[in-house]
Amino acid sequence: MKLLYTITAGNPKNMIKPVLWEVATEIINMIPFACITIIINIIYEYHAKERQELNFNILWIAFSIMIIFFLIIFLCKRKSYRAIVSSAYETSTQGRIKIAEHLRRLPLGFLMSKDSAELGSMIMNDITLIEEASSDILPQLIGGIIVPIIALVGMAFVDWRLSLSMFLGFPISILIIVAISNFQRNLATKHSMAKLEQSNCIEEYLAGIKVIKAYNLTGKNFSKLNQAFYNFMKMSIKQEGLVGPFFLVAVSFIKSGLSFITISGVYLILNKSLTIPIFALFLLIGTRIFDPLSAVITKLPELKYDMIAGERIIHLLNQPKMTGEGSPNNKHNIKFNNVTFGYKKNMVLNNINTEIKEGELTAIVGPSGSGKSTMLRLIARFYDPNDGMITFGNKNLCEINPEKLMNKISMVFQDVYLFEDTIGNNIRYGKNNATQQEIEKAAKKACCHDFIVKLPKGYNTIVGEGGSTLSGGEKQRISIARAILKDAPLVLLDEATSSLDPENELDVQRAINELIKNRTIIMIAHKLRTVVNADKIIVIDNGEIVEEGNHEYLIKKHGLYFKLWNLQMKTRGWKITS
Template sequence: MINYLKNRFQLSDSGASEIIRAIVSGAFLAISNMIPMIIIMVFTKGLLEGGLPSLQTFVILICGGALVMFVLYYVNYNDTYTVVYSEAKTLRINLAEKLKELPLSFFSKHDMSDLAQAIMKDITDIEHALSHAIPKFYSNLIAFVLISILLLVWNVPLGLSIIIPTILSFAFLYLSKSIQIRETNKYFVKLRENAEKFQQAIELQQEIKSYRLEEATRKDVAASIEDSEKIHIRAEFAQAIPVTLSGFIVRSMLGVTIFVGSILYANDGVTLLYLLGYILASSRISEAILDIQMNFAEMLYIDSRVKNIQSINETAIQSGESAEIRDTAIEFKDVTFAYDDNHVINGVSFTAPAGKVTALVGPSGGGKTTALRLASRLYDYDQGEIRIDGRDMKNIATEDLFKKISIVFQDVTLFNTTVLENIRIGRPDASDEEVKEAARLANCDEFVLKLPNGYETMIGENGGKLSGGERQRLSIARAILKNSPIILLDEISAALDIENEKRIQDSLNSLIKGRTVIIISHRMKSIENADTIVVLKDGLVEAAGNHQELLDRSTTYREMIDKSRLTDAFTY
């Protein structure tokens, strides 16, 4: 049962165990709801036989029954609600931990709004089902089975008059399960699409306003909302109609019980007391069955949410063993990689020697940035090997690998916190003085000291309050602060003016001494002195060597050098 609940609702071990406790206590609570009916039966028996029980007996029965129901309600409430909120916290933490272990390729295939929805909205829906639907569904079902057995033992025809309508209603509801799930899934997918559209409309306001796309965007969003409304209505009907019709069958239970009981009573097949008891039981059980059906509908509603979280949990993580990396040379051996079906790296082999500078050059789309991401294991390659310290990179724990690597990509990511804390990400235990020294080396002082609160200035979402060049320099400061033996640089000077580029180059020249460096740059002048230059074209290594060797051997390299000189000479 524990494994079933874990797999069915993506629960933790402790969460599944606690839900079982909630189901058991809920079953006892559901059975205890028959206590008022039993007291009524005792009273009726005395009334029919002409000898009512004493007042003391009634007081004891009522107070005792109320106490039992209160205790069971308290236990069930604690087992259900208190524990469920803790489990929801555990689900979110576990999901966040899982996401932390996934490769960057996973995030490139999923919209960020989808992942945010999974952590917040999906788990919130599951949390509601865990506290309101799932325990009650199973506990009421268990109570119904136990009570049905007793009702059959006491009187088979009357017992069947209650059980048969219930089974028919369940059968009807179950047969409509696939329709409910299908329509609910459509609504679930549409909600995701809407979230993506809204996020895009907010993030791309600059482009929308620049190209006067306000009206087109408004119509697109409005049409998406209108489609969502239609799909939502269909999903609601897909659930409401089966539940309503099943409820109608359940509500007929009382009439069936009275009809069967009347025939039995007329033929002396049952006493009046028993008939009254079954009528009361039918009324009480029908309410419980209606609850079961509503709970079942909610469980179907969260099916898409559970599967979404399950797909994340089942995604293979980047595994590896803990290792101390000493030799920082990086060797590509016949490496291939594809984004879905788009092959970007096709059998690439080259070596970035330890303590040397290796430059990757080539036309756009040749695989340079992808190779850099593979070298840092932000992506996992499909075939071949990337070896570091004599071991396949996939066999090294990412935590140990990332300790040795500093990365500066062209697309900088900053956090909505202070300048100081954004740089400190490079080494969280660094002192303020060390952070500021790294900022100085990256030429950040010039603009940081002009900010309203200096290094304590909040820079907005993804550094929105800074220019492109300023954001890039903060990213470089992070890498300087981390002080790793392996440095990966992707077009770091792309957003810098000539003066700042010279200063950054001076800082990097002192930073990269004695370190393993892989750099990408379209400014050919900046990589001419690299120890090794690798020319990547169409996902293949066309040639490798130093500047002079490539001028002699590589047509692509010569063309890039010639174009670079023409660009430098270009004027408006």
């Protein structure tokens, strides 16, 4: 059962129908050969015992039964094929949807610890392996095991001596397969890891192609990619070369059953303790049993590889989703109570206590790496605190359903990601059922309508993956239009203007001013002049809040904020000299 559960990535029920059809087909497939045995027996008796008449009635009945069952076999094979294929593709489709949905519900910390190539490989390659195992290997494997057992028991009633001789080589084959099982699994695991490393290197190569070209790291100079290719090649050869011969020997012992039947049958016939028709029956049935069994054994290494893929998928699906079933209330004040948080062993926030009032603009400032973005991610529940509690509307954030919480929040990131879709649809992500009029209204408020209508297809213009066909300022304004369209009461701004040129920064600032009207705003800013009018400024350093207050109060205090403000004021006058 564990094998079945693993190889189907936790969906063994999907294989019941295909397996039943495959077993039924294999059993029915033996009936025509039983008819052939009857025909041989009649002809044998006619010649051997020199009977005067040949019983044509029985011959025609046996022949008719053969024709009928060949038709039934065709229909069963067709039904079996459809059941297997539909089940395999349904399993793979359900599996991909299930993984994608599960990933969406996992903490961001888990996702950040995984390479995107690894997760992508799991959704596509691992599920494809499960699909192939479900359609090509598993039904044959189960059928190949059940049918010989039925044949062994059934044929034992005909002649137990030939029945045993038929399976004399079977135990040796099983011993060989069991003996190399762990060795094969280790090789399959290493091969799988080499394949994954190769995928990671390819993705890294493509993502960093600009740097690679700029520093002339193309070709053999980019040794990491070359090494990954060669490692995968070596592991592939090693797996085929070391494991393959053992399975060929196992197949040879399986097929030796036909030789044992022949030797035993001839010996028994010579001793007049076996008739030729019975001998012919065992030879015919033997050919139907050994070929499927041999085919199954040759695919066992592939099955082991598929099991590893299934285990990876099950491990991912067993990762705990973010908890919380409650709904947020209509209050939007946020409070940090002794909050401590770290990424694995690297502590980022230490005993944070602060309150963000509803309807106010609160800014979070501080040196790079001080924990500003982490505070924002905790509010959005991308992570949960290690210690302490964050309340949203006086309700523990961990008790709120993450999806219901995100209905209350709009976010604008510094690094904007646009999907490879139309500009209109990228804005519509803020509200799935938005009309074209609503999209354009949001775009006008975000100061991006004018440049959109100048594009070749306007709102129907396709943007490249990640928004690669647009400038940074254009992408930023589209993301703000998306947030305006969502119309959430709480807005989180993560350094939305820090990397823009002055012209784009002005347009984006106008768009942000539209976004923040009548809402609770929490913003991170490096440029302190953008938070001068904030109701409250939280100054954080080394994961601790060192100051709080408005601009005037913090300037008078002459603390860290005063120091950062003076540094930025000095840099505004900098210029390049010869």
